[in-house]
Amino acid sequence: MNRQQDPLNHIRQLLESKSTAKQITYKNLLAAFSILSKESQRIIEELKTASADSDVTVDFSWINEHEFHVKLAGDLLVFVLHTNVVTFGEEHGVMKTTYIREKEVNRYFGQIMIYNFMSDSLKFNRMNDPGYLIARLLINHEGRFLVEGDGQLGFLFSTISTQPIRESDLNTLVKLSLTAAIENDLMAPPFPQVRFITLFQKQEKTQELGAGQKIGFKMSYQGHKPG
16 A cells, blocks of 8 residues: 555455455355365265175265265264455465465465274274364465465466366366375384373273374475475
8 A cells, every 4th residue: 555545445445356366266166166076975885886895985064054974984074164265475386376465365275184093093082182274275266276285286286376176187186186195004002101191091982092193194294395
C-alpha cells in the first residue's frame, strides 16, 4: 500500500482478491478430492479382481466429504481434505518461483493430506499408535499443484505444475501413495523399551504391547536447508 492510498480501499481490495482466490482454490480442492476418491475406489476394485489371495483384504471406505480410507492388508491410508487455505514461508522453494512472485494470489493453496496408519490401530482403537504423513497435495486457484511426499512422491511433482491438475495426475498420486505404504515395513521397538510393562498396560492396552512402527517415511523437504 502506498501513502496516498485509502487504507479502507486497500483492505477492501485485499479482501476481495484474496477471498475470491481462496474460494476458487477450495472449489478446485473439492473437485480434486472427489476425483481422488473415485480413482482410489476404482483402483481398489481392480486389485480385488486381480488378487489371487482371498485372505489379503483391500477395501475403500467413504467417511465424509473431507475424508476417505483405503485399506491394503495391514495398512490403512487416510485421505483428508483440509478446509483451510494456506501459504508457505518465504524460505520454501515454491515461494521463490517466478509464478508465485507474479501475483500475490498464486501463493495460496488448499491441502489434501495422505496418512498411513496400521489398520489394526483403528480396528483395536490403539490411540497411541502413530500415523505417518506420506504425501501432501497442494492446489491453488488456477488448479496448479505440487506434492510433498515420500519416495517418488517427493520428486515427481515436487515443483509447481505449469498446467491445472488432471485426472491422470491424481491416479498416479493414488498409486504411488499405495506403493509407499506397502513398501515401508513395520519395525519392532527395541527390546529394552518393551521389557517392562505396568499392570495398567496389561489390562487396558494389551493390543498395544509390542506394536511396531513404520520405517522409511521422510518428507522430501526434511533434512534440507532452505536454499
